[in-house]
Amino acid sequence: MNSELLMSKIEALLFVMGDEGITAKQLTQLLDAELMEVEAALSELKTNYEQSNIRGITLKNLAGTYQLTTKPTMAETIKKLVENPTSNVLSAASLEVLAIIAYKQPITRVEIEDLRGVKSDRPIQTLVSRGLIQEVGRAEGTGRAILYGTTKEFLNYFGLQTIEELPPLPEEALKDDEQETDLFMTKFQEAFSSDEN
């Protein structure tokens, strides 16, 4: 693969992976390229970001994981985004958390974060303090994590009589993807216990 094409593919992959990032090894598998090629392309990309004045983003290597981030010089600009009440980036996070809780309640923080793929403790806190969600119990097992559910204020806020009035979701949505693996693990364990008897 020519190096420009490789760089563009790497940029696209880094971009969609968001804050998770991706390792050079994973890139070699996805791109069917040699590690050396990939590393050369990564380094060239980084130089390109750093040297171009029109780029606001750059490439960061954290513990072997590469990710795109904004340049440190952009910090002031991004701070404005946070301070500006018209930008919806913040309420968007809360709305996502609220939507997950509304449809999957009762649900723990860890499960919410698993679905969203990002830390969610702060949006949860704010939603609790706004009275839209509340603790509705504790999960079984070690840790006894807090289970969250929606409140009467939530219904009030969205003009609903009952939670059943929420428009239904498609059945496959938000289903646990790990079911299949779990099923296998269960069988795996069963097979062993019967072996032992």
Next chain:
Amino acid sequence: MNSELLMSKIEALLFVMGDEGITAKQLTQLLDAELMEVEAALSELKTNYEQSNIRGITLKNLAGTYQLTTKPTMAETIKKLVENPTSNVLSAASLEVLAIIAYKQPITRVEIEDLRGVKSDRPIQTLVSRGLIQEVGRAEGTGRAILYGTTKEFLNYFGLQTIEELPPLPEEALKDDEQETDLFMTKFQEAFSSDEN
């Protein structure tokens, strides 16, 4: 602000906002710049992404907001990350209902069913749960039937900036059709009158 700096700041903001997107107007507020400057910078950024072979990302206007997205040519590479990329496409029935709603909104379920000649409650439910349509009001008269319209997610899902960007309905063809029908009716009447004579 010099235009390179403006472009880099816009790139950083677009990057941070991700699939939430940002409007040109929000950019002017955050960057304390004129709308014309911002629009020029956006257009220059887009040209830069499109013309550079090492870029895997580009700029797109989706549902009225600007977003960074990967280039369509990167699709094959990125789909390697996705388990089953085509599993979520809409069924023919859902697309039909959606087309009717998109062009005739606001519209009631009964009107949709009348047009299609078949019950449509299930596709409507799917479309609501996919976030593509929503209740936009109630029809007057007894029953006060729900009126449906398309959402922002609809625009996003089909890659449109605004609803006006939808391809026009085949009205032209229709006019020809009507003429032909008229012609047909004339001949039909002629046949009858000659019968009469």
Next chain:
Amino acid sequence: MSYEVKLDAFSGPLDLLLHLIHRLEIDIYDIPMAELTAQYIDHIHAMKVLELNEASEYLVMAATLLAIKSRMLLPIHEGEMEEAEFEVEMEDPREELVNKLIEYKKYKEAAIELKELESDRSLVFTRPPSDLSSMVPDTQLALFDASVNVFDMIGALQKILRRKNLRKPLSTRVARQEISVKDQMFAVVDSLKVNGGKTAFSKLFPYEDKTTIIVTFLSILELMKRQVVSVEQQNNFEELYVILDKEAPEDELRTIDE
């Protein structure tokens, strides 16, 4: 004529009629009712698994077609009609159906265009917004726009689902590509050799992720089947031991197709 017709191939009776009109190369403005009706009825006979509520709609259309057909067959006797009746008879019995078909066809074609847009859009991916919540005071976090409604929540969920689709596979799928059962058979044999040909079953699973554990398990089963290893247990509930029975099984393993 007998051929398989799937119900979900058509999205309703109008769709089926359009299909027949197209296939029979019929002029939509001059439909031969007898032919179309016969074909339509043939088709709904062939559609074996009609769901009850949709079946009724297909049957209503069949009745409509038969009614139109019979009205067209009615002989018109000269002078038998009053003027007023004549006005009514002037209408082509097919007109309403034709208008419906034409109107429906418009949206069916629009749906095809949407399908294309859908497929173009599916080539383009984006990323989740960065998490900036650590930069702001709590009070600002849940500052919803007054117009936020339940449908906005569904929109938010759709975004999560899109991202989740991109997020989940890297850990499972890439990992799956990373090791094959065959590779893992070598790894098991190697670790048995290092441990003098015999090791505790649980020691063969120093892995964190499920996929590797599963692949390792499958590779041990495969090795047992090939009589490269055997498994023994002294007493109930005691540790299982895996024993290497062949000294140099590598050549044999190398011939395995993956």
